[in-house]
Every structure is written in C-alpha cells, then in structure tokens.
Amino acid sequence: MNDSSNFSTAERLESLKAGTLAALSLLLAFVLVAIANNIILPNWEALTRLQTTAIDLNLVVRCAIASISGFLFGVTYRYAIRRDTxxxxxxxxxxxxxxxRGLAQVDVELSGHTSILLAKNIGFYAALALESMLMFAIAAIVLDFTIQRHWIEPFNSN
Incomplete structure (x- = not known):
C-alpha cells in the first residue's frame, strides 16, 4: 500500500492537474447555475432566494468555496476511481x-428555524442539494473526458 511519502512527483503533478481542472469545472458550473437561476427562477416564487442579485463579496466567497471544493473533489475522484470503470x-x-456540499447549505439555511419552515421550503432545499450534485457531476464528466484521453493519467495503484 502506498503512503504519501511514496507518491512520485508525477503522481502529485497529475493530482494537481486533476484538482485544478475540477476546480475550474466546478467554478464554471457554479457560474452557469447562478446565471440559469437568474433567468429561470423569477417564475417560481419559492425558488427566488437562489438568485444571485449582485456581484459582491458574498458571491466572490461562494465562488472561492466552489473552487476549493472542486479542487478537493478532483484529487479525491482521481484517487478513488483509479483505473476502475x-x-x-x-x-x-x-x-x-x-x-x-448541498446538505451543508441546507443546514445553514435551517439553523434557528422551525420544522414548519422545512416543510414550507422543501423545494428550495431540494434545489440546493440538486445544484451541488449537478456541479460535481459536471466536474466528474470533465475529469473522465480528460482521463480517457490521457491528458490526466489515472492514479496508479501499484
């Protein structure tokens, strides 16, 4: 079994590439979801809180969180799937x-509120979780695409 001291420089570089690509993919997915929310969601009153109303520090922090989450996902995804199909x-x-990621957002929204609020806003909370799963799915598709073309090498389990 490999431990971190036995990882080659090449393995670490491939993990860095996977993490960086996933970070960029998740950031792009986050921005696209935010744009889609602003275009589509005005039609549904229950989901209007998902809209991004301004480019401010809050949005910058959310983009940074998405990028960091994407980086960690990319490194973990490459390690977890190895050469497995x-x-x-x-x-x-x-x-x-x-x-x-999605349930953490729901947890923050629910803190200090009653269960009546949960029942009333179940669609909003489900949308938060689904958005996160969609963003990570996009990052996985991008990683799979690049791994299949050997732009990023799968983790070597030897």
Whole structure:
C-alpha cells in the first residue's frame, strides 16, 4: 500500500492537474447555475432566494468555496476511481461530495428555524442539494473526458 511519502512527483503533478481542472469545472458550473437561476427562477416564487442579485463579496466567497471544493473533489475522484470503470464508484464519489456540499447549505439555511419552515421550503432545499450534485457531476464528466484521453493519467495503484 502506498503512503504519501511514496507518491512520485508525477503522481502529485497529475493530482494537481486533476484538482485544478475540477476546480475550474466546478467554478464554471457554479457560474452557469447562478446565471440559469437568474433567468429561470423569477417564475417560481419559492425558488427566488437562489438568485444571485449582485456581484459582491458574498458571491466572490461562494465562488472561492466552489473552487476549493472542486479542487478537493478532483484529487479525491482521481484517487478513488483509479483505473476502475465501475459507474457506481464514480457516482458514489459525485453523490458524496454533492450531498455534503448541498446538505451543508441546507443546514445553514435551517439553523434557528422551525420544522414548519422545512416543510414550507422543501423545494428550495431540494434545489440546493440538486445544484451541488449537478456541479460535481459536471466536474466528474470533465475529469473522465480528460482521463480517457490521457491528458490526466489515472492514479496508479501499484
């Protein structure tokens, strides 16, 4: 079994490439989702809180969080899938990251509120979780594409 001291420079570089690509993919997905929310969501009153109303420090911090999450996802995804083609493994990594990010957002929204608010806004909370899963799925598709073309090498488990 490899430990961190046995990882070659090439492995670390490939992980850096995977993390950077996933960070950029997640950031782009975040921006596209924000734009889509502003175009589509005015039609649904329950989801209007998902809209981005201004380019401010809050948005910059949210973009940074998306990028950091994407970087960690890319490194973990490359390590987890290695040369495995098991779709459940790939989906599991996407689901794990998407749910953690999405449910953390729900947790922040719910803090200090009653269960009545949860029932009233279930669509909003589901949209938060689904957005996160969608963004990580996009990053996984981009990583799979680049790994298949050997632009990023899969993790060597030897």
């Amino acid at each position: 098991n779709p459940q493994l790939k989906a599991g990594v996407v689901l794990a990251f998407g749910l953690v």
